[in-house]
Amino acid sequence: MTKHVLLIEDDLQMQQLISDYLDDFGYVTRAFANPKEALEHFYDDPKAYDVIILDLMLPQMDGFDVCKKIKACHDTPIIISSARGDIGNKIHGYELGVDDYLAKPYEPRELVLRIEAILRRAGRTESFQVGDFTLDTATREVTIEEYTVSLTKIEMDIFLHLLQNRSHAVSREQLIQAASLPLDTKNRTIDMHISNLRHKIGDDPKNPKYIRSLWGIGYKFIG
Amino acid sequence: MTKHVLLIEDDLQMQQLISDYLDDFGYVTRAFANPKEALEHFYDDPKAYDVIILDLMLPQMDGFDVCKKIKACHDTPIIISSARGDIGNKIHGYELGVDDYLAKPYEPRELVLRIEAILRRAGRTESFQVGDFTLDTATREVTIEEYTVSLTKIEMDIFLHLLQNRSHAVSREQLIQAASLPLDTKNRTIDMHISNLRHKIGDDPKNPKYIRSLWGIGYKFIG
DNA sequence: ATCAATTGTCAAGAAAAGTTCAAGAAGCAT
DNA sequence: ATGCTTCTTGAACTTTTCTTGACAATTGAT
Numbered sequence: 001m002t003k004h005v006l007l008i009e010d011d012l013q014m015q016q017l018i019s020d021y022l023d024d025f026g027y028v029t030r031a032f033a034n035p036k037e038a039l040e041h042f043y044d045d046p047k048a049y050d051v052i053i054l055d056l057m058l059p060q061m062d063g064f065d066v067c068k069k070i071k072a073c074h075d076t077p078i079i080i081s082s083a084r085g086d087i088g089n090k091i092h093g094y095e096l097g098v099d100d101y102l103a104k105p106y107e108p109r110e111l112v113l114r115i116e117a118i119l120r121r122a123g124r125t126e127s128f129q130v131g132d133f134t135l136d137t138a139t140r141e142v143t144i145e146e147y148t149v150s151l152t153k154i155e156m157d158i159f160l161h162l163l164q165n166r167s168h169a170v171s172r173e174q175l176i177q178a179a180s181l182p183l184d185t186k187n188r189t190i191d192m193h194i195s196n197l198r199h200k201i202g203d204d205p206k207n208p209k210y211i212r213s214l215w216g217i218g219y220k221f222i223g
Numbered sequence: 224m225t226k227h228v229l230l231i232e233d234d235l236q237m238q239q240l241i242s243d244y245l246d247d248f249g250y251v252t253r254a255f256a257n258p259k260e261a262l263e264h265f266y267d268d269p270k271a272y273d274v275i276i277l278d279l280m281l282p283q284m285d286g287f288d289v290c291k292k293i294k295a296c297h298d299t300p301i302i303i304s305s306a307r308g309d310i311g312n313k314i315h316g317y318e319l320g321v322d323d324y325l326a327k328p329y330e331p332r333e334l335v336l337r338i339e340a341i342l343r344r345a346g347r348t349e350s351f352q353v354g355d356f357t358l359d360t361a362t363r364e365v366t367i368e369e370y371t372v373s374l375t376k377i378e379m380d381i382f383l384h385l386l387q388n389r390s391h392a393v394s395r396e397q398l399i400q401a402a403s404l405p406l407d408t409k410n411r412t413i414d415m416h417i418s419n420l421r422h423k424i425g426d427d428p429k430n431p432k433y434i435r436s437l438w439g440i441g442y443k444f445i446g
Numbered sequence: 447a448t449c450a451a452t453t454g455t456c457a458a459g460a461a462a463a464g465t466t467c468a469a470g471a472a473g474c475a476t
Numbered sequence: 477a478t479g480c481t482t483c484t485t486g487a488a489c490t491t492t493t494c495t496t497g498a499c500a501a502t503t504g505a506t
Contacts, residue, residue, distance in 0.1 A: 109337075411453090
């Protein structure tokens with residue numbers, strides 16, 4: 001299931017950078033420089049976004065006000081992205097129900113990690129369907145035609161990443177990242193997880209219905 | 224397709240380490256310790272490199288200046304590699320259109336991941352059309368009129384090179400280079416790849432629709 | 447027409463990448 | 477601790493891809 005990010009950031013270059021980066025990780029980002037517009041858009045469908053990234057330094061409106069208004073309407077996770085100088089306001093942020101905090105400048109990768117952490121935290125009891133599968137990220141159970149199996153954490157992470165990029169090639173490196181494994185993890189390890197995963201969802205590598213091996217490239221979920 | 228990396232790094236040991244590591248992943252790295260020389264080389268052919276890795280702490284020139292000059296000339300992705308102490312300058316970097324950051328010391332593996340992410344972002348040319356064909360370089364699949372075949376890496380490299388030079392003669396030596404094969408590869412090997420390729424795309428050497436043999440010269444893609 | 451050079455394809459074996467086993471390590475719950 | 481599950485990885489095994497010699501077919505030159 002593709003995750004949607006609402007980005008409220010007035011620095012257009014920063015906006016672009018983050019959008020592109022998140023894009024690489026399979027997120028769909030909608031960005032606004034103007035908080036009023038962002039809020040208007042948010043009100044249209046408060047459940048549309050999985051996480052909101054909010055810059056505190058905004059024109060027209062105080063970032064805290066934006067935060068309050070969002071939280072008053074729907075409990076979408078918020079990550080505050082603010083200049084280092086505003087760090088003093090950190091506590092303040094948490095009081096508003098902010099879920100995480102990043103001081104600029106930060107590494108785009110760091111942001112992705114935070115988002116993932118929050119989504120994992122927030123992704124309670126949420127079960128959704130993709131193709132033949134019904135996945136429950138909370139219990140890590142996958143149901144396929146009346147038949148339910150439980151995946152391990154790593155298997156679930158890998159499965160989700162394959163699903164998020166279905167009909168696209170996914171390298172082992174990407175999967176290592178997606179499952180937050182150490183960077184020096186061997187390829188064999190991924191193969192093994194794929195093997196176990198295939199076994200659990202009843203797939204056959206020689207004649208794959210779901211996960212296809214791409215020689216010298218990685219794997220792909222057949223969409 | 225081999226990716227080229229321009230490495231600007233004054234620590235020679237670091238330079239060697241990174242070069243070697245990237246080499247393992249199939250990148251061709253050109254390294255400079257001196258930013259002026261690097262820039263001169265860059266100006267020679269600004270499109271020659273797919274990504275530039277730039278150390279901020281350089282002799283003779285400020286890293287930011289290098290960055291600006293590069294970006295002013297051509298929008299090659301830049302990854303800044305800086306000592307942890309310089310992190311404070313990060314925001315400055317973003318303003319310069321830097322694409323990603325790495326704080327030293329870092330794992331070479333991490334660098335490879337960043338490069339791949341950036342190339343993925345930059346190389347969104349993933350799927351494109353040429354004549355009757357739709358090629359997907361990510362999955363190495365070629366579609367021709369509803370019919371899809373997957374090529375091997377070498378076949379894809381050869382096919383791309385033929386396509387890039389369509390209606391021009393291409394020698395076997397060129398194809399050997401294009402597919403990064405050893406220089407002493409026999410001609411028969413290329414013929415065989417061509418044969419397999421023809422078979423996959425449904426071409427007949429005696430009556431070629433796509434790949435024509437040029438006696439004593441090589442092959443050419445009929446445009 | 448004859449001949450040498452070049453090309454097409456087969457088939458065999460080498461090399462590379464993928465799959466799985468199995469054993470031990472690491473993590474977790476009781 | 478103890479037992480259970482999960483994770484990791486080398487090694488064995490399988491499959492795919494690559495390479496190349498062999499030989500027939502084709503081409504161009506004489």
